[in-house]
Amino acid sequence: MPVGEVDDPARDHDLADVIRPRRVLPDLLVLLLLLGLGLQMWPRPEPGTWLMPADRLLDGPDAAAWAANAVSLARWDLAGIDLHRAPTYVIAVAATIKLGLGVAEGGHLINHGAQLLLPLVLYGLGRVRGSAGAGLLAAGLAMYCWPLVQSSRFY
Numbered sequence: 001m002p003v004g005e006v007d008d009p010a011r012d013h014d015l016a017d018v019i020r021p022r023r024v025l026p027d028l029l030v031l032l033l034l035l036g037l038g039l040q041m042w043p044r045p046e047p048g049t050w051l052m053p054a055d056r057l058l059d060g061p062d063a064a065a066w067a068a069n070a071v072s073l074a075r076w077d078l079a080g081i082d083l084h085r086a087p088t089y090v091i092a093v094a095a096t097i098k099l100g101l102g103v104a105e106g107g108h109l110i111n112h113g114a115q116l117l118l119p120l121v122l123y124g125l126g127r128v129r130g131s132a133g134a135g136l137l138a139a140g141l142a143m144y145c146w147p148l149v150q151s152s153r154f155y
Helices: 019-039 063-074 089-097 104-126 131-145 148-155
Strands: none
Touching: 019 063, 019 131, 063 089, 063 148, 089 148, 104 131
16 A cells, blocks of 8 residues: 555445446436436426526526626626636536527526536436445435525526
8 A cells, every 4th residue: 555545445446346337227227317307307498499487587696797707708808707706607608608598598508407417416426436325315305405496497
C-alpha cells in the first residue's frame, strides 16, 4: 500500500467491479424506468409546443440579473457579466439562447431538464457506491418530492 493511503476494505473495488456485464441490463432497465417516470412528471405543455404558460415569464427575485448575464454571455459581451454568480446555469441558458430560444424559455428548459436528470444521477451515485437499492430509493424520493416538483414547474 502506498504511503499516506488508508486501508479501506469498502473501497477495494474499482469501476470494473461496479460495472459488471450481468448488471448492465438491470441498470439500463432501471434508468429507462426512471426516465419514463420523470417524463410523466414533466409539466404539461400548451398544445403544439413544449412550453407551459409560465415558461414565457421571468419570475423570481433574481430573474432579471441572471437573464441579463445569460444574454450578455450569448452576445459575448463579457464586460456585462456579473462575475459573482455561479457560471454553470448562465452558460447553459446562454447555449439555449444561441439555439434560438428566448432567455425565459431557455431558463425553464434547463430547469425542467435538471429535474428530469436528477433521479438518474442519484441512481448512478448509489450504484457507484455499491447499493443499487439506495440509489433507487434516493432517485424515487427526489422524483416525487413535492416541493422539488412544484419549484421545477414554477421556475
